Amino acid sequence: MRSTVEDNEVGITQGTPETAPIIRQQTAVYVYEAPLRLWHWVTVFSIITLCVTGYFIGSPLPTMPGEASDNFVMGYIRFAHFSAGYIVAVAFIGRIYWAFVGNSHARELFLPPMWKATFWREAFHEVRWYLFLEKIPKKYIGHNPLGQLAMFFFFVLGISFMIVTGFALYGEGLGQGSWADQLFGWVIPAMGQSQDVHTWHHLGMWYLITFVMIHVYVAIREDIMSRQSLISTMIGGWRMFKDDKPD
Amino acid sequence: MSQIETFYEVMRRQGITRRSFLKYCSLTAAALGLGPTFAPKIANAMETKERTPVIWLHGLECTCCSESFIRSAHPLVKDVVLSMISLDYDDTLMASAGHQAEALLEETIQKYKGKYILAVEGNPPLNEDGMFCIIGGKPFLDQLKHAAKDAAAVIAWGSCASWGCVQAARPNPTQAVPIHKVITDKPIIKVPGCPPIAEVMTGVITYMLTFGRVPELDRQGRPKMFYSQRIHDKCYRRPHFDAGQFVEEWDDEGARKGYCLYKVGCKGPTTYNACSTVRWNEGTSFPIQAGHGCIGCSEDGFWDKGSFYDRLTDIHQFGIEQNADEIGTAVAGGVGAAIAAHAAVSAIKRAQHKGDQDS
Numbered sequence: 001m002r003s004t005v006e007d008n009e010v011g012i013t014q015g016t017p018e019t020a021p022i023i024r025q026q027t028a029v030y031v032y033e034a035p036l037r038l039w040h041w042v043t044v045f046s047i048i049t050l051c052v053t054g055y056f057i058g059s060p061l062p063t064m065p066g067e068a069s070d071n072f073v074m075g076y077i078r079f080a081h082f083s084a085g086y087i088v089a090v091a092f093i094g095r096i097y098w099a100f101v102g103n104s105h106a107r108e109l110f111l112p113p114m115w116k117a118t119f120w121r122e123a124f125h126e127v128r129w130y131l132f133l134e135k136i137p138k139k140y141i142g143h144n145p146l147g148q149l150a151m152f153f154f155f156v157l158g159i160s161f162m163i164v165t166g167f168a169l170y171g172e173g174l175g176q177g178s179w180a181d182q183l184f185g186w187v188i189p190a191m192g193q194s195q196d197v198h199t200w201h202h203l204g205m206w207y208l209i210t211f212v213m214i215h216v217y218v219a220i221r222e223d224i225m226s227r228q229s230l231i232s233t234m235i236g237g238w239r240m241f242k243d244d245k246p247d
Numbered sequence: 248m249s250q251i252e253t254f255y256e257v258m259r260r261q262g263i264t265r266r267s268f269l270k271y272c273s274l275t276a277a278a279l280g281l282g283p284t285f286a287p288k289i290a291n292a293m294e295t296k297e298r299t300p301v302i303w304l305h306g307l308e309c310t311c312c313s314e315s316f317i318r319s320a321h322p323l324v325k326d327v328v329l330s331m332i333s334l335d336y337d338d339t340l341m342a343s344a345g346h347q348a349e350a351l352l353e354e355t356i357q358k359y360k361g362k363y364i365l366a367v368e369g370n371p372p373l374n375e376d377g378m379f380c381i382i383g384g385k386p387f388l389d390q391l392k393h394a395a396k397d398a399a400a401v402i403a404w405g406s407c408a409s410w411g412c413v414q415a416a417r418p419n420p421t422q423a424v425p426i427h428k429v430i431t432d433k434p435i436i437k438v439p440g441c442p443p444i445a446e447v448m449t450g451v452i453t454y455m456l457t458f459g460r461v462p463e464l465d466r467q468g469r470p471k472m473f474y475s476q477r478i479h480d481k482c483y484r485r486p487h488f489d490a491g492q493f494v495e496e497w498d499d500e501g502a503r504k505g506y507c508l509y510k511v512g513c514k515g516p517t518t519y520n521a522c523s524t525v526r527w528n529e530g531t532s533f534p535i536q537a538g539h540g541c542i543g544c545s546e547d548g549f550w551d552k553g554s555f556y557d558r559l560t561d562i563h564q565f566g567i568e569q570n571a572d573e574i575g576t577a578v579a580g581g582v583g584a585a586i587a588a589h590a591a592v593s594a595i596k597r598a599q600h601k602g603d604q605d606s
Contacts (some may be wrong), residue, residue, distance in 0.1 A: 032568075055572075058559065059557065059558075059572070060491060060509065061491060062494060063491065063492050063493050063497070063501055063506065064490055064491045064492050065493060066420050067490075068486040068487050068489075068490040068492055069486070072489055072490060073490060074488055074490065074491045077487040077491075085293045104478075130589075130595075132596055135600070168347050172477060173474070173480070175475070175480075176475045176476075177500055185466060189466055189467050192518065193547045193548065194477075194518075194519075194546070195514065195517040195543065195548045195550075195552050196518035196550075196552075196560070198517060198559070199550065199559065199560045199570070199571050200571075202559065202571035202575065203571045205572065205575065206571070206572075206574065206575025206576075206578055206579060209581050210579055213579065213586060214586070215380050215582060217589075217590065221589075221593055224597075225593060
């Protein structure tokens with residue numbers, strides 16, 4: 001099944017040779033390059049860290065016994081949160097860079113072709129597939145249109161919002177005139193006051209948690225039910241197809 | 248009041264001799280590192296420089312800003328009002344009343360066009376053409392616009408003038424608005440707080456008189472020297488926050504030990520003010536020192552940010568009244584249930600499909 005051939009067009013003879021249609025037969029395609037896979041997993045672990053530490057910053061653990069000088073629980077939690085925040089932001093900037101220099105699949109996240117009618121038709125097909133109205137899913141090398149939409153609206157916009165509000169709040173601690181204040185300090189008056197930014201940052205976390213739940217579920221489900229590999233692709237980079245039937 | 252008094256005249260009136268005055272001028276020159284020739288120049292400036300005229304207006308407010316102001320210790324408010332500024336109109340503090348007072352206001356505006364400082368306590372209501380606040384028979388809105396037209400600079404005292412405060416809280420029936428919604432062409436120095444700290448108020452005035460300019464302001468128009476840090480940043484209970492030691496509920500062991508009030512809703516981490524450094528009543532105390540969390544009174548719209556005892560703000564949109572974490576938990580729970588249901592249907596369909604293929 002596994003092939004190192006990238007795009008293998010093979011004419012399959014069906015019926016008489018003169019009427020034989022050319023059917024694209026793809027068994028394995030290299031989709032996700034190494035930096036992109038690295039980014040994905042770095043982001044996964046950072047987001048888990050951010051959600052857990054972020055939750056405990058908002059609702060701290062029970063009071064520590066002993067002297068204040070013996071403990072630094074909130075300090076460590078906040079340190080982990082800020083570090084993971086930096087990692088997510090730097091990785092996301094790297095990911096944007098990779099959209100420019102990587103292969104065409106690296107751009108899917110940022111530019112769903114929403115101006116194309118076929119995109120919406122296929123997205124609708126995917127909706128029908130998830131509503132159990134289609135028996136057979138379509139084959140996709142990269143993201144399917146619905147997946148692309150979800151990635152853009154849930155993840156790209158969600159993480160951008162969290163990076164901007166997160167650094168705006170971080171800038172409050174760094175102080176006025178710090179880089180975070182200069183770049184993102186405008187967010188605080190734009191949303192009302194610091195308290196409002198905190199509220200939105202909390203809501204943003206739940207937005208991303210919802211995304212992660214759906215993302216993981218769909219990845220597992222499609223890995224089982226669709227016609228291509230999902231989870232192994234984000235580990236090894238190769239997309240496998242389970243059948244040789246046309247798209 | 249034909250001619251406004253100079254600093255020199257005020258000092259003479261307060262019993263300072265000319266000899267002492269000249270000594271003061273030479274000492275000041277020496278203290279500033281200037282040569283002896285500067286002493287007469289300073290004396291000349293003191294003799295000729297007029298005190299800054301200030302008009303202090305009161306709109307919709309509770310006078311807590313004035314109450315705070317008159318308790319200033321450094322400088323003493325007596326020195327501010329009697330020596331440093333010429334407080335020409337303040338209907339709460341001035342001796343005259345009625346027509347006499349209103350005439351003084353008009354006179355000051357005409358006489359010191361473009362030179363006086365306009366200090367505004369409280370704010371104007373816009374509903375019903377401003378009929379919810381009448382000063383001297385006319386809407387405060389008109390008086391404010393009239394006085395602001397020829398002012399050199401405007402000071403917004405307190406959260407009312409700066410943000411709107413309680414009268415602008417939901418549902419705001421009088422449509423009270425902060426003064427920057429009405430005065431759009433003048434520099435406005437916001438000194439928020441409910442009330443602002445006395446020393447912050449006199450400090451802002453002293454700065455403007457000493458340097459003859461508006462202090463450096465942050466993005467929202469607050470003087471950086473008093474409002475650039477949060478209560479939390481300089482709170483003396485901060486080590487307990489970092490250590491994870493909190494007052495879990497009122498009167499518990501943590502409360503007695505003076506632990507951090509974060510869990511009982513202290514707004515210190517989101518409030519910009521000088522309470523934790525300057526403190527109140529000659530530096531005696533401030534709310535957190537007294538064992539109660541900060542309520543965030545110097546922040547925009549603090550009345551509408553839910554309970555004073557919750558860290559997270561309730562969200563009042565689409566008929567819901569929950570905080571972000573409650574909404575988030577509900578949404579995540581709903582999505583989780585939907586995923587479980589979808590997975591179950593998927594499994595059944597797959598089993599059926601397999602059955603179809605087998606047969």
